[in-house]
Amino acid sequence: xTSSSPIVLLVxxxxxxxxxxxxxxxxxxxxVFEASNGDEAKSALTEPRLQIExxxxxxxxxxxxxxxxxxxxxxxxxxxxxxxxxxxKAVDRAAGICKDGPALAKPYExxxxxxxxxxxxxxxxxxxxx
Amino acid sequence: xxxxxxxxAPQSAPAxxxxxxxxxxxxxxxxxxxxxxxxxxxxxxxxxxxxxxLTNGGMVDLVFTDHRMPGSMTGAQFASRIxxxxxxxxxxxxxxxxxxxxxxxxxxxxxxxxxxxAADLAERAALSSRQKESDx
Numbered sequence: 613x614t615s616s617s618p619i620v621l622l623v624x625x626x627x628x629x630x631x632x633x634x635x636x637x638x639x640x641x642x643x644v645f646e647a648s649n650g651d652e653a654k655s656a657l658t659e660p661r662l663q664i665e666x667x668x669x670x671x672x673x674x675x676x677x678x679x680x681x682x683x684x685x686x687x688x689x690x691x692x693x694x695x696x697x698x699x700x701k702a703v704d705r706a707a708g709i710c711k712d713g714p715a716l717a718k719p720y721e722x723x724x725x726x727x728x729x730x731x732x733x734x735x736x737x738x739x740x741x742x
Numbered sequence: 743x744x745x746x747x748x749x750x751a752p753q754s755a756p757a758x759x760x761x762x763x764x765x766x767x768x769x770x771x772x773x774x775x776x777x778x779x780x781x782x783x784x785x786x787x788x789x790x791x792x793x794x795x796l797t798n799g800g801m802v803d804l805v806f807t808d809h810r811m812p813g814s815m816t817g818a819q820f821a822s823r824i825x826x827x828x829x830x831x832x833x834x835x836x837x838x839x840x841x842x843x844x845x846x847x848x849x850x851x852x853x854x855x856x857x858x859x860a861a862d863l864a865e866r867a868a869l870s871s872r873q874k875e876s877d878x
Contacts, residue, residue, distance in 0.1 A: 627791045628798055631784050638777075645770055648787035652766050659767070732798050 625673035641715030650675020671697040757867035762792040762807035775860035788813040789820035804867040809837030818845035
């Protein structure tokens with residue numbers, strides 16, 4: 613499971629947020645592994661074949677945040693860790709990573725990702741769908 | 743979105759598969775194998791998460807789900823729920839130890855051949871996508 617494109621581990625507990633963010637980063641040319649909690653993130657980071665270079669983690673995801681940051685330091689993992697405390701920050705951080713991504717043609721504007729996520733969350737909060 | 747229907751990806755878009763698997767490295771492997779075949783993949787770590795995705799208007803052509811997973815539903819229960827609410831959506835269940843009598847359709851036994859399974863799923867999803875397009 614190795615890849616020539618830079619590898620990002622995205623740690624986010626909400627699929628409605630995680631999937632569009634992951635797709636956005638893939639459009640930027642990254643290989644993206646998705647973890648739904650801190651335990652999955654640790655398993656991924658412990659697997660050397662994945663060669664994870666960047667960890668983009670939501671602070672509020674179970675087992676993520678400072679605990680994950682500490683774990684990465686304790687295990688001397690070389691990955692750069694980027695924390696985001698809100699959806700807005702997460703999208704903003706993803707846009708920052710994307711800017712340095714390998715894709716020559718950059719994808720859609722990152723605010724479209726944010727709009728998409730906000731709409732999905734609003735729909736869920738309103739309970740418009742079953 | 744009306745119940746009983748999952749929105750299909752636009753005509754020119756690749757087929758979309760929702761992979762539901764709690765074993766991280768199996769999920770990574772099958773998702774990457776499908777992406778290599780040009781499939782757009784949504785990854786869920788449990789049936790609950792996958793259900794949340796679908797009921798939020800998630801667009802997929804096929805659901806590929808493991809059976810034994812943590813959470814409120816097994817894969818078979820999740821598949822039965824999809825059958826009731828989204829009868830047009832293709833569902834495949836995989837398991838190493840299948841014990842649910844509520845799902846009478848064939849299941850894919852684990853361990854499965856990664857590349858063959860990915861190719862089969864991609865083909866089924868593309869067929870499902872084309873069928874939905876022709877229904878519109």
